[in-house]
Amino acid sequence: MQGFSQGDLIRIHGFRNLFLIVSKNAFIRAVHMFHVCPVITEIPDGPLHIPVTGMQQTQGVVICEQMKLIDPLVRPCTRVDRILYGDLMDISDVLQGIFEYD
Numbered sequence: 001m002q003g004f005s006q007g008d009l010i011r012i013h014g015f016r017n018l019f020l021i022v023s024k025n026a027f028i029r030a031v032h033m034f035h036v037c038p039v040i041t042e043i044p045d046g047p048l049h050i051p052v053t054g055m056q057q058t059q060g061v062v063i064c065e066q067m068k069l070i071d072p073l074v075r076p077c078t079r080v081d082r083i084l085y086g087d088l089m090d091i092s093d094v095l096q097g098i099f100e101y102d
Contacts, residue, residue: 004034004072007088009054009081012036012070018080019070020052020062022095033071037091038063048098050091054081064094 004010005028008021019036021028028034039060045051048064058081070077 004028004077004079005082006034007083007085008079009039009052009058009083010036010077011080013076013078017041018058018060020083020091022067022091032073033069035067036070037067037095048094050087050094052083052087052091054083056081062091064091065098067095 004021006021006023006025009018010021012019018039020039021034022037023034039052039062041060043049043061043063045061050062050064051059052062053059
């Protein structure tokens with residue numbers, strides 16, 4: 001498995017849109033899998049839809065409520081770009097908010 005990290009924008013073989021890796025790096029190293037959220041270009045932003053721009057100007061909206069676990073040994077992945085740390089913090093806050101207790 002190549003060195004995927006939290007914040008990487010990746011292409012997963014068989015899918016048209018990009019995905020953002022949202023798992024912590026310690027989780028990725030421990031289980032050799034990672035959670036991703038789809039990145040869509042033609043959807044409005046909102047409380048669970050966070051717009052991002054990659055360091056190489058890749059743009060899209062992260063759909064936080066559609067998180068999936070991916071095994072890159074089963075589904076080949078390619079790194080395309082990486083988002084800024086501030087955007088990653090915003091997305092992590094949204095994801096944590098989805099799973100907090102009432």
